[in-house]
Amino acid sequence: MRYRTRVTAPATALIGTAMALSGGHTAYAAAGKTPGGKGTPGPETLGDPVFPALGNDGYRVSAYHLDLAYDATTGLVEATTTLNLRTSQALTRFSLDALGLDIHSVRVGGRTAAFEQVDEKLRITPDRALPDGARVTVRVEYSADPRRTLAHTAWVPTPDGFAVAGQPNSAHTVFPCNDHPRDKADFTFRITVPAGLRGVASGLLVCTENLDGGRTAYTYRSRSPIATELVQITVGDYVIKDRQGPHGLPLRDVVPxxxxxxxxxxxxxxxxxxxxxxxxxxxxxxxxxxxxxxxxxxxxxxxxxxxxxxxxxxxxxxxxxxxxxxxxxxxxxxxxxxYFGNSVCPDTWADLWLNEGHADFYGLLYRYERGWADSIGLTTMEARMKNTYARGDQWRHDSGPVAAPNAVNLFDSQRYLGGVLVLYALRQAVGEDVFNAIERAFLERHRGGSATTEDYIAVASQVSGQDQSGFLREWLYGTTTPRMPGHPDWTVTPVTSSLATPHKRTGGHYHDASATL
Missing domain, CATH: 3.30.2010.30 (Zincin-like)
Incomplete structure (x- = not known):
């Protein structure tokens, strides 16, 4: 039991959060429909081509509230995750992604629900079927050990707490969720920590509570939807450093x-x-x-x-x-x-090049404008792209086409510099002004959601006034490297059958982009 002794934010902020998560009711509701009708178990996949077991169908999540309490003595986390979801079919059972979590109880619409943990799924059977279109509140109580050894994990243990790194498929080791970037949702976080530590999460601080025993609870809320893999929760001996960015943008760093x-x-x-x-x-x-x-x-x-x-x-x-x-x-x-990856998420993990190709593209432009040599000693985008172009067939041989990864090679350089090469080729073909217009139009059209490679191709075609589908699909899915517009003299080095892919990631989260930049 947590006892609040003082709150330093308006009570309406917390009331609003609670109402948003419950939908103003304690039971599921569907206008004009009676709960308890026929249904089927929801699919335990969203059909991702890279991670086919990831995500669940039959519903979509609109909001999460994560309430975590960290015990510095044991290093354990006691937690409750509350989800607001809406069914997209009648369900007798549905599932969440969950791994390494000790589940204590599950309630659906305020009623106790049966559950079982199978592989990386938490299967939930409500006491009566959920009708199509129902708005449902799901509450899961559990505990977790950030230092537990798992096949993969998002927990990053530290001497004084933890942080989380869920990309690409590990957020569900921290909280039960529909762990796929296609199902973005609103998030609030309440993090309770002992004296001397601070809890911080994605979004803005909306409430600080001083509790018994010197503990403090910090509540954060995001104004924009978040993909599960992009959630950040951290506990430690941190100070907050605030400064102002352009146009008054509040910048906050969380620093040891x-x-x-x-x-x-x-x-x-x-x-x-x-x-x-x-x-x-x-x-x-x-x-x-x-x-x-x-x-x-x-x-x-x-x-x-x-x-x-x-x-x-x-x-x-x-x-x-x-x-x-x-x-x-x-x-x-x-x-x-x-912009690319958070505001506009990949609709599937096969679309990762949209994230990483753009991030490397602008990272390199920024480097070369400042006259800094890159990791292989080059100082212009043209020189780096000529070098990358020469490797094109080898990378396609070793890592597949740019937009056709698998779970093993997902974070290879083909998604990074290979993606840069595709963007460079498009800019060469349409000109810099049109390319810049394509970039902004794509971000505006898909802001706050997810997008596919085909979505990018469609925007490029519309903005440029020319059908770019053949051109871009050849660059993105071809098994050999196309000719580079404007550079007929550029050549591709012949494939060596056993050459290892350069700059391959070394672990389960994220390619070290500093190695390519």
């Missing part, structure tokens, strides 16, 4: 208290990065932005340099202690994901 001063030179770069990118892609799409240098130097804690969790990019702290020329383009790469 012991390193705040040392990290300041890197953190101070963010306003300039945002200004540069807004000039190319339009206004920053969220309510805030900032960095989270996770409080851990353990090389085994996470296998990436940075991860674009929404409104709060996760970093290894030591990486940000380097000079600007070493980190600036990577910081730009992660910021670009606020």
């Amino acid at each position: 208290a012991a390193r705040a001063q040392a990290l300041e030179p890197a953190l101070a770069l963010t306003p300039g990065l945002v200004e540069w990118l807004e000039a190319r892609l339009g206004a920053y799409p969220f309510e805030t932005y900032g960095l989270l240098p996770c409080n851990s130097d353990d090389p085994n804690a996470f296998d990436f340099t940075g991860l674009e969790t929404q409104t709060l990019t996760l970093y290894k702290p030591n990486y940000l202690l380097q000079e600007e020329s070493k980190i600036g383009s990577h910081m730009m790469h992660e910021l670009v994901h606020s």
Whole structure:
């Protein structure tokens, strides 16, 4: 039982959150329909071509409320996840993705529901069937151990708490969910921590509660929907550093208290990065932005340099202690994901090149404008693309076409620099002004949702006034590298059958983009 002793935000904020999550009722409802009719079990997949077991169908989630309490003595988390969902068919049973969570109870529409955990699914059977179109509140109580060994995990344990890194398929090791970027939802987070620690999450702080025993509960809410893989929740000995970005954009960094001063030179770069990118892609799409240098130097804690969790990019702290020329383009790469990847999510994981190709594209442009040599010593986009073009057939041989990955090669360079090469080819074909218009139109059309590769092709065709489907599909799905517009002299190196793919990711989350930039 948690006892609130003082609240430093208006009570209406919490009441609004509770009402939004419950829909103003405690039971499921469907206008003009009576619960308890016939139905079938919901599919335990969304049909993703890369992760076919990921996600669940038969419903869509509109909102999550995560209530987590961290015990510093045991290192365990006691949690409740409440979901608002709407059925898209009559259901006798439905499932959530869940792995490594000790489930205590499940309630559907305020009623106790039967459940079982099978592989990475939490199967839920309500006491009566859910009709098509029903709005349903699902409440799951559980506990979790951030240090538990699992086949894959989003937990990033630290000496004083944890952070999370759910990309691409691990958010459901932190909270039960429909773990697929196609099903974005609103999020609120309530994080209870012991004295001396701070809880932070994606979005903006809306409430702070002082509780018994010196504990504090922090509540955050996102103004925009979030894909499950982009959720950030962190607990640790952090200080919050606020500053102002372009047009009054609030910037907040969550920084290990012991390193705040040392990290300041890197953190101070963010306003300039945002200004540069807004000039190319339009206004920053969220309510805030900032960095989270996770409080851990353990090389085994996470296998990436940075991860674009929404409104709060996760970093290894030591990486940000380097000079600007070493980190600036990577910081730009992660910021670009606020547009490509976060505001507009991939509709399936086969569409990942839209995220990573764009992030590397603008990261490299930013680097070359500043005269910084890249990781292989080149100083212009044209030189880097000529180098990448020469590798094109080899990468297609080793990693498949740019837009046709599998679970093993998902984060290979083909999705990163291979994606840059596709964007460069399109810009060569249509001209820089038209290309820039395509980029903005795509972001505007799909803002707050997800998009497929075909969606990008459709926008490129409409904005350019020419059918780009043949051109782009050849670049994205062909087994050999097409001719580069404007560069008839560029050649492709013949394939070597056993050449290993360069810059291949080393672990389960995210390719180290700093290696390509």
